Amino acid sequence: MQLPYSRVQRILRECELYERNQTTYILPIDYGRQAVGLICKARTDNLSDLRLRLSVILRQHKARFVNRHLFKEAGFIEAVLPDKVLLSLEDFNQTLQTDALWCKATSVTTNSYEKGTVTFQCAPLDLREVKAKLRDCGYKITHSELGHSPKKALVQLPERQLKRYKEFLEQLQQDHDVVRVYDNVRV
Incomplete structure (x- = not known):
């Protein structure tokens, strides 16, 4: 883009400062009251706002924030x-x-x-x-x-449930604060 060196340095410092003000959180999620569990890794400066946004998605898919120690x-x-x-x-x-x-x-x-x-x-x-x-x-x-x-063997979901689960996963990953999602589902 041929930006001046000083401007590139300023942009990098701003990004670094932004990253420093955020904290990484691990949010355990129970999906569909089955043996499916997820760990949602997120970076945010406002955990309550993130949980509120994700709660809407969780309710739609019969999921909840619960740690069953599956990971x-x-x-x-x-x-x-x-x-x-x-x-x-x-x-x-x-x-x-x-x-x-x-x-x-x-x-x-x-x-x-x-x-x-x-x-x-x-x-x-x-x-x-x-x-x-x-x-x-x-x-x-x-x-x-x-x-x-x-910790245990991966969970095999029936085709219809797997399709719904993938939609849920996609919605979670679209949130700008979600960095990575780990699950125990065999795809």
Whole structure:
């Protein structure tokens, strides 16, 4: 956009100040009085206003703010294994399991075998160490965060309920203060 350097710096300082004045909140949600639970991660400077806005959506979908302790905090690391091209699917999975053990990750999930993208999960306090070890193994880290993982198996919803649930999820995510939503639903 060819803005003057001083203006770019001022914009960055304003954004930083705005971020500093906001707090991150974790809002547990119970959906449809079933085994479905969500964790809504939001950044706001006005929690009561956010809860009021979300309450309208929750009422429409028979959901409520309730913590049933269905989640545990976890570290997530999305990565790409660059030399995956030479590996068969079996060797790829074996490499992932070996690397996960060596790096102290608690689990690993393949996002795309063709692209070599995976997600490692670890204890929250081990996130930095696991990232460093994965880099040493040749992984390219694309994203990492502290998030929430379901404690029990994922819930399978019937097709009609799943469609309604996705609408609910979309409405939640459209709120400008909602950063991320974690759930225990198998999609």
